[in-house]
Amino acid sequence: MSSVADSARGSGTGRSETGRHPALVHHFESLPAQKEAATLGMWVFLVTEVMFFGGLFLAYTVYRNLHFHAFVQSSRHLNLALGAVNTAVLICSSLTMAMGVHASALGRRRGTVAWLLLTVALGSVFLGIKAIEYKDKFDHHLVPGERFDAEELHLEGDEARQAQIFYALYFAMTGLHATHMVVGIPIILTVAGLAHRRRFSPEYHTPVELTGLYWHFVDIVWIFLFPLLYLIGRHH
Amino acid sequence: MSDSSERRIHSRSDLGGSANDHVVSPAVYVTVFAALVLLTGLTVFASTVNLGMWNTPVAVVIAVVKAALVVLFFMHVKYSSRLVWLALGGGMLWLLLIIAGAAADYLSRGWVGTPGS
Numbered sequence: 001m002s003s004v005a006d007s008a009r010g011s012g013t014g015r016s017e018t019g020r021h022p023a024l025v026h027h028f029e030s031l032p033a034q035k036e037a038a039t040l041g042m043w044v045f046l047v048t049e050v051m052f053f054g055g056l057f058l059a060y061t062v063y064r065n066l067h068f069h070a071f072v073q074s075s076r077h078l079n080l081a082l083g084a085v086n087t088a089v090l091i092c093s094s095l096t097m098a099m100g101v102h103a104s105a106l107g108r109r110r111g112t113v114a115w116l117l118l119t120v121a122l123g124s125v126f127l128g129i130k131a132i133e134y135k136d137k138f139d140h141h142l143v144p145g146e147r148f149d150a151e152e153l154h155l156e157g158d159e160a161r162q163a164q165i166f167y168a169l170y171f172a173m174t175g176l177h178a179t180h181m182v183v184g185i186p187i188i189l190t191v192a193g194l195a196h197r198r199r200f201s202p203e204y205h206t207p208v209e210l211t212g213l214y215w216h217f218v219d220i221v222w223i224f225l226f227p228l229l230y231l232i233g234r235h236h
Numbered sequence: 237m238s239d240s241s242e243r244r245i246h247s248r249s250d251l252g253g254s255a256n257d258h259v260v261s262p263a264v265y266v267t268v269f270a271a272l273v274l275l276t277g278l279t280v281f282a283s284t285v286n287l288g289m290w291n292t293p294v295a296v297v298i299a300v301v302k303a304a305l306v307v308l309f310f311m312h313v314k315y316s317s318r319l320v321w322l323a324l325g326g327g328m329l330w331l332l333l334i335i336a337g338a339a340a341d342y343l344s345r346g347w348v349g350t351p352g353s
Contacts, residue, residue: 036317043320047327054331061335062342080280087276095269098260098310105259209312216310220303226276227295231283235291 023204035206042210046217049180053221056173060228063165070162072233073153077142078170079133083230086129087222093122094219097188101212104205109195112208116192119215120185130178137167144168170229177225180218187211258315268309275302 021031028034064071100115141149144167150160191211194200200208279298287294308314313324 036319039316040319040323043323047323047330050327050331051334054334058335058338062338065342084276084280088273091269091272091276094272094306094310095265098265099262102259102262102265213311216306219310220306223302223306224299227279227283227299231279231295233291234283235286 021203031203035204035209038206038210039213042213046213049217053173053176056169056176057224057228060169060173063162063169064232067159067162067165070153070155070159071166073155073159074142074163074166074170075229075232076234077140077153078230079136080230080234082129082133083226086126087226089122089126089129090219090222093119093126094216096122097212097215101205101208104195104200104208105202107200107202109198109200112195112200112205113192116188116195116208120188120192123181123185123188123215127178127181130174134171137171142167143171173225173229177218177221180221184211184215184218188215258312260309260312260315264309268305271305272302 024031024034028037096115096118100112100119103111103115137143140152141147142152144164148160148164148167150156150163153160153163155163188211191207194207195205275298279295282294282298283291285291307324313320
């Protein structure tokens with residue numbers, strides 16, 4: 001294992017004496033074959049993530065159909081402006097991530113590091129705005145539980161309980177999404193550190209690419225969360 | 237732009253047509269980014285218009301288009317091997333199955349009477 005790590009060191013430039021690329025592990029014939037396997041593995045992981053979030057989207061669909069009025073009233077209390085700004089911030093971070101992968105594919109070390117750090121900054125802005133939104137929900141007693149207060153949503157009785165289902169799904173879905181970002185940021189920082197230490201080259205920059213795939217996936221989840229949670233019944 | 241628009245840095249690999257070494261031009265990324273921002277504006281606008289039962293389908297279709305843009309260009313699937321397409325397509329199929337199966341139950345419950353009630 002350590003020999004693999006050792007041989008990967010300095011992979012940005014030369015080849016070993018045997019003519020094999022230092023980043024190429026022994027059980028692969030070529031770097032493209034190794035990269036293809038890694039990419040496929042990442043996609044299989046992302047598909048499991050799709051199914052993970054898919055269950056939540058399914059629960060949302062079912063309860064939204066059962067309790068439509070309560071969902072509309074609850075959704076309108078979400079801050080549309082902050083949600084829209086956060087959507088733009090996350091799309092920006094996907095662009096900067098794509099540019100980071102692009103820079104690493106061309107072997108531009110400084111560009112790679114700069115774009116990745118910008119991605120982390122935008123991801124942090126997203127999480128900061130999310131924290132402001134969460135605090136507002138706590139302040140207004142819109143967190144499911146004993147102290148949940150549906151008065152501001154103009155709901156009572158059964159519908160007040162149904163509003164708790166909306167907010168339970170809101171916190172579960174946006175919380176799971178935010179958790180993925182909290183996980184993603186240190187991964188990006190690690191990859192940026194590796195890029196800074198010249199571990200990547202146009203021939204070998206798979207970690208940058210796979211981190212990009214993960215980050216874009218997180219963006220896609222939000223692309224669905226934003227209209228489904230924030231934009232229900234805005235025209236009523 | 238001209239020389240790098242879709243330039244490859246490796247020769248075609250020996251993986252049966254895999255082309256995952258494409259380098260996509262930044263111009264493509266910026267175009268996709270602009271489309272994503274426009275579509276976000278469109279979905280916010282569409283939500284303020286009363287389309288009757290079509291508000292939700294419109295929002296979902298816009299989201300699917302945005303997701304497709306991210307997957308094809310930002311995630312390079314457009315330039316990826318058939319194996320990647322297969323993994324992604326398989327995942328989408330199962331997602332549709334789980335949603336369609338549950339929807340077939342919940343959306344049809346009012347259509348026929350329940351015996352004994």
